[in-house]
Amino acid sequence: MKKILLLTLGVSLLLTGCGGMAFAAPEPIATDTATPLPPTETATVTQTPTITPTFTPSSVPTPTWVTQGPDSVQVPILLYHHIAVSPVNSRYYVTPEKFEEQIKLLHDWEYTTITIEMLVKAITEGVSLPPRPIIITFDDGNIDNYTTAFPIMQKYGFTGVLYIVSNRLQAEGYMNVEQIREMAAAGWEVGNHSVSHPDLNGGLPPEVLRHEIVQSRQDLEAALGLPVLTFAYPFGEVGSAAVDYVKFAGYIAGVGATGFTADQGLSNLFILQRIEIKGNEDAKTFIRFLPWHGDPSFIPTDTLTPTSTPSRTPILTYSSIQPARQDSK
Numbered sequence: 001m002k003k004i005l006l007l008t009l010g011v012s013l014l015l016t017g018c019g020g021m022a023f024a025a026p027e028p029i030a031t032d033t034a035t036p037l038p039p040t041e042t043a044t045v046t047q048t049p050t051i052t053p054t055f056t057p058s059s060v061p062t063p064t065w066v067t068q069g070p071d072s073v074q075v076p077i078l079l080y081h082h083i084a085v086s087p088v089n090s091r092y093y094v095t096p097e098k099f100e101e102q103i104k105l106l107h108d109w110e111y112t113t114i115t116i117e118m119l120v121k122a123i124t125e126g127v128s129l130p131p132r133p134i135i136i137t138f139d140d141g142n143i144d145n146y147t148t149a150f151p152i153m154q155k156y157g158f159t160g161v162l163y164i165v166s167n168r169l170q171a172e173g174y175m176n177v178e179q180i181r182e183m184a185a186a187g188w189e190v191g192n193h194s195v196s197h198p199d200l201n202g203g204l205p206p207e208v209l210r211h212e213i214v215q216s217r218q219d220l221e222a223a224l225g226l227p228v229l230t231f232a233y234p235f236g237e238v239g240s241a242a243v244d245y246v247k248f249a250g251y252i253a254g255v256g257a258t259g260f261t262a263d264q265g266l267s268n269l270f271i272l273q274r275i276e277i278k279g280n281e282d283a284k285t286f287i288r289f290l291p292w293h294g295d296p297s298f299i300p301t302d303t304l305t306p307t308s309t310p311s312r313t314p315i316l317t318y319s320s321i322q323p324a325r326q327d328s329k
Contacts, residue, residue, distance in 0.1 A: 063110065068133075069126035074291055075119050076262035077135040077255060077274040082142050083149040091278040100152050101283040101300055106134060107156040109294030115189040116161055116230045116272070120252045123266060132292050136160040137255065137274065139193055139232055141168055146179045150186075159186065163193035163232035163255075166220045177223060184226050191230040192217050192251075201239035209241060214249040230255065236274075243270050262291045 068074070086093030094102075112130035119135060121127045136153070138145045141164040153160055162183065168174040184190055194200070195216040200209065213231065221228050231246045236257025246254045247270060259273025275289045283300045287293060 063112075063131045065128040065130050067126055068129045069122040070124060070266075072263070072265040073119070073122045073129070074262045075114070075122070075129070075133045075135060075264050076289060076291060077116075077119075077137060077259065077264075077272060078289070079255075079257055079274045079276045080136070080138050080145075080149070081140055082144055083138075083152075084142075084144040086279060089279075091280070093279045094277060094281070095279070096148050096152065098279075098282055099149065100155075102277070102281070102286050103136075103152055103156050103158060105283050105287070105298055105300075106290075107158070108298040109290070109292065111290075111292075113153075113158045113160065115159075116191065116253055116255070117189060119264060119272070120230075120269070123264060123269060137163060137191075137232070139163045139257075140165055140197070141174045141180070141193070143173055143175055143179075146175050146183065150183055154186065159188050161189040161191060161230075163191045164220060164224075165193045165197050165234075166195050166216045166223070169223055180224060181226070184224075189230075190220075190224060190226050190228060191232055191255075192220050192228050193232045194234050195219070197234045199235055199237050200233055200242040201237040206241075209245050213242065213245040217249050217251070229253075232274075233257070233271075236276075238271050246270055260289075 080094055080099070081092040082090075082094065083096055083099045084093055085095055109132070111132045111134045113136055114129060114133045116135060116137075118127065118129065119133075122129055136158065138149060138160055141162060145162065149160070162175075162180060164175075164180065169180075170176050180190060192213075194212045196212065198204065198208075198212060200212065204212070217228050217231075229252050231249070231251045231254045233242060233254060233256055238254075238256050238258075243254065251270075253272055254270040255272045255274045257274055257276050259275055261273055264272055277286065277289075287299065
């Protein structure tokens with residue numbers, strides 16, 4: 001017991017030595033012990049797929065449309081009847097081969113088809129038209145217009161205008177309602193060509209003229225469910241009485257069959273000049289009706305050289321039009 005006591009006293013004296021300063025036992029240094037945080041969520045890196053560039057062909061510039069009108073404009077209007085081989089060598093039949101030659105040439109020379117309605121707007125208001133506008137019309141509603149002309153025109157991106165004789169709808173050898181509607185849905189325009197295709201300049205009584213021109217429009221629109229805005233005079237025969245009824249019926253224009261130039265305007269709005277393309281025309285003779293020519297290398301070489309004709313002639317008037325009566329359509 002004495003030994004323990006002495007040992008304790010010795011330690012105390014040792015701690016109080018050296019100038020009497022007492023050394024306290026060092027206090028422990030507190031260290032912040034942080035509670036570990038949960039690991040932050042690591043976003044999964046999604047690899048961006050490499051985009052394979054697609055080839056974009058260089059665009060082909062389209063012709064700039066130019067404002068024409070009001071009043072005088074240049075638009076040739078062509079007239080066809082049958083696109084078929086004639087059984088009797090008739091002028092009203094153009095063979096499919098000749099027809100396609102002519103249509104291909106128009107395409108190669110950069111003509112663009114428009115409708116009569118577009119032409120009328122250019123004449124009356126002034127609108128933009130393609131640089132080389134043309135109108136291609138077909139009279140009577142023959143079935144070959146659907147079976148032959150329609151696919152050839154589609155092949156070259158062209159549309160046309162059908163002039164229908166209303167009492168021939170559904171008749172043998174003529175287009176029916178469904179076929180006409182199909183062509184209209186493809187962009188073709190439909191006009192009236194009378195009820196029974198009479199000579200309207202042959203002294204018909206007023207009630208007959210009214211029936212053939214006015215009533216026929218109402219009947220045709222009801223049968224087709226389509227607007228019928230223009231009238232084509234049968235045989236191209238135009239008299240002042242027929243023109244008066246065409247205006248009275250509300251048509252926006254009328255077309256004849258005795259024109260020779262592309263000149264159209266307010267003075268002949270109801271007798272628009274239309275050039276008949278006959279069965280003896282080939283691609284070379286055909287070009288004399290065209291106001292704009294293109295690269296001559298597109299003209300087939302196995303056809304005859306055309307004879308030259310004046311490029312412009314005066315616009316026809318009522319008094320100057322005395323067409324000879326044709327025995328065919």
